[in-house]
Amino acid sequence: MTERKIILGMALTDGYGTLPGAWRAPNVDPTNYAKVEANIRYAQAAERGGFSFVFTPDFPAVRGGLESGTVSNIMDPLMEAAVISQATRNIGFVLTGSTTFQEPFNTARQFKTLDIMSHGRAGWNAVTTSDQLVAANYGKPVADRAERYQRAHESIQIVQSLWGSWEKDAWIHDQESGRFLDTSKLQPVNLGGEHVASRGPLALPPSEQGQPVVFTSGGPSPHLLEIAGRYASGFITEVWTIDEARASRAALRRAAEAAGRNPDDVKFIVGILTTVTPTVREGLDRRMSMSGEVIEARLPHLGAMIGVPIQPQHIDTPLTTEQLAIAHANPQDPRSEIALEVAREGWSPRDILAHGVIDYHPVTVGPGSVHADHMQEWFEAGAADGFWMSPDVYEDGVDAFVDEVVPILRERGLYPEEYVGSTLRENLGVPEQYGLGEWMK
C-alpha cells in the first residue's frame, strides 16, 4: 500500500489567469487566447511540477463583460489537448464535455483518440448542462433536471461501453499471418436509452490505460453524487471551508460504496486560486494591481459578509476593536468565516478583499509555505485528495508555484517526488478500466 499523497491539477482556460487584469500584465501576450502555444507552455510548466492533470472547464457560450474582461474559456478543450498532448509526456488531460449536448458516439471517439495519442492520459469530465445560453447555441430548450441526469447516465454508459467495445487483445496486426483483427473481440454495444443510443463498436483500440478516466464536477447534489459514485474516478468541486469539504468528500465516498466500489478509487479534488510571491504584502499588491475596479465594488458585499458596514472612505483602515467585537460571519456564505479571520489579522478592507475572500475558490497569497500550509491542512483533515489550482497570471504564476510550492510539499512528504507512471490512472492512483465500471458487472 503506497502512502497517500496530494494530487495536483491545473485549470487551463483562456491563457491569461484568474485576475481580471491578467491579460494586461506587461509580460503577457494579449492574444494568448488564440494561441495554443501559450497553453502548451503552461501545461509544460505544470508537468515540470509533477501535476497529474490539466483540467479544462468549459462554457461553450459567451459570457458578459468582454469589453474589458476576457473570454474566460478555452478555444476548444479537445482540440487544444490533442496539440498539448504531443508536447508533454506525463501530464493528463481532464476535459469537460457535456452529456446534455454532445452525442455519446462523438464523445467516445474523440476522447479515446486523445487517450491513444497521449498514450493513456485522457480524462472526461462528464457534466450536465443547464445554462440557457449554452442550450441556445444548440438550439434547444433547457431540459429539466430529471431528464438531464437520465441522459447523463445513458451517455456515460454508452461512452464507456463503446470504449470497451474493442477488446484488449482484439488487435493482432500480425504481418506474417495477415490477421489484422480478431473480429469476435470487436463487438457492437447496442445500447439504447430514452434520450441517446448507439450501436457501436468503436473502431479504436485500447490505450495504455485501457480507456479514458471519467471525472465529474459540481456541487454535491444527490443526482451528481450518484453519477460520481457509479462512474467517476475523480470529482472536481469548488468548496470554501474544510468542514464543507469533509462533508462533501464523505458523501462522495458513501456514494461510491453504495455503488459497490472502493471509495479510495474516487478522488475528491478542490479548487485553489494562487498568487505566489516572496511576501504576502507583495502578493496583495500584485492582486490589487490586476483587479481593476473589482476591489472597490465588492466593499458593500464584504460588509454584509462580516456584519459590519464599511464606508468607502475607510477602505484602507483596518477594522477597529469595536467593529471586530460586533463582527460575525454570515452563515449563508461560507466565505464569510475566512473574511472575518483575515479581518482579525488586522488587514484593511482593501487588503481583505485583495486576499480574494470573495472569489470562486479559496485564494492563497504569499510565499510557498502559505500555499503548502493550506493544502496540508485540508489534505490531512480529510477535506481533499488533491487540488486543482488556477494561477493569478499563467505566464509567471505556474512557474512560481512549481518553484516555490512544490518543493515544500515534497520536503514535507506530501507530494510524489516524480510521476508514478506515464498514464493518468497511474498518477491518480485509480485502477485500470475497460468498458463499463465495476458497479455494472
Next chain:
Amino acid sequence: MTERKIILGMALTDGYGTLPGAWRAPNVDPTNYAKVEANIRYAQAAERGGFSFVFTPDFPAVRGGLESGTVSNIMDPLMEAAVISQATRNIGFVLTGSTTFQEPFNTARQFKTLDIMSHGRAGWNAVTTSDQLVAANYGKPVADRAERYQRAHESIQIVQSLWGSWEKDAWIHDQESGRFLDTSKLQPVNLGGEHVASRGPLALPPSEQGQPVVFTSGGPSPHLLEIAGRYASGFITEVWTIDEARASRAALRRAAEAAGRNPDDVKFIVGILTTVTPTVREGLDRRMSMSGEVIEARLPHLGAMIGVPIQPQHIDTPLTTEQLAIAHANPQDPRSEIALEVAREGWSPRDILAHGVIDYHPVTVGPGSVHADHMQEWFEAGAADGFWMSPDVYEDGVDAFVDEVVPILRERGLYPEEYVGSTLRENLGVPEQYGLGEWMK
C-alpha cells in the same frame, strides 16, 4: 490573372495505403492506425511536394473485412489534424464532417479552432450521411434525402454564420486602454431551421484566412450540386473518365453561377490512386504482391466489363486477337473502357487487374511521367482543377510521388514552384470569406 495550375491534395486515412496488403509491407509499422506520428510523417512528405491539402474521408462505423483488412478510416479527423497542424506550416486540412449527425455549433467551434491553430489552413468537407451503420452509431434512423439536404443547408448556413459572428476588427486587446473586445462586433446569429438552430455568437476570432474553407464531396446529384454551388470552394469527387469528369465539372460551375458566384471559385478535385515505380512492370508486381486474393476474385467481373468471359486458367494469358475483336466496354460501368484499353495494350488479365481497373478511382502505375501524363491530360481537357491522390503504401508512396511526379509537373509548368501563400484559401486560389458566402448577401 495568374495562370491556372494543378491543385494537389492527399487522402489521410488509417496510415497504411490503398492496397489491401499495405499494412503487411515490410517497411510498414502494422500499428500505424493508432499512431498519429505516421500521419504526421505523410502530411510532411506531401507538404514537401507543395500539396495544398490533406483530405480525410470519414466513415464513423466499422466496415466488414477487418480480419485481414484494416480499419480504412482515420482515428478522428479533427483530433489528428490538430496535431498535424503543429508539425506543418503550409499544407491545409480538408476534413469530412457530417451535417447529418454533428451539431452545427460543435462543427463551427472545432473547425474554427483548427483554423486558428493552423494559421488559416482548415477546410470542412460538409457531407450528408445516409449510411445505416453510421446512423445506428448515433442511435438514429436514416433520414430521407429531402430531410438530409434540408438539414445540410441549415447546418452550413449556421456554421458559416457562427464563423462570421466574431467580426474582423472586433478584437482590440489593447493592454493600455484595457479594451479587450468591441462587443458590438460580436453578435448572435439567431438562426433556426427545421432541424438545427443556434443563437451564437461563437467566441473565436478570425483566422489568417477569415474562416475555414467549405468543401463538399460525392457524385454530381442535383441536391449535392446545389450545396456545392452555394457554399463550397472545393468539390471532391470520384470519377473514372475525362468525359464524365468534364460533364460533372461543367455542372458544378453552372451551379456556382446559378448561385451568383464566380465558377472559378469552386475547384473540382478528382481522385487518383498511385503506384510510383521505375517501370510499369515493377509497379504491377508491387501492386500484385500487396493485393492478396483480390486479383483472382475480380476475374469474372473483368470478363463482364469487357464482354469476354475469362477462365481462371487463362489469367496469365493476354487476350487473343479473336477475343479482342469481340471485346466491348460495358456501358453501365465507365471503368470498362479503361479496362479494354489496357487489354488492347497486350497485358494479361492478371496484369489488367493489377492496373487497378476495378478500383475506386483511376489508378496510375509506373514512372513519374505516367502519373504526370494522366493529370496533364485531365487538367488540360477541363476535367479537373486538381487531384486528390491516395498512395498504394503511404510509407514510401508519398515520397516517391513527391520525388518522381511533382518535378515533372513543375517542368511542364503545370504545378506551382512553391506555395502561393500560407493559408488554404491562398493555395487553392479562392477568395477570402467571412460569414455567409456571396449568394446570401
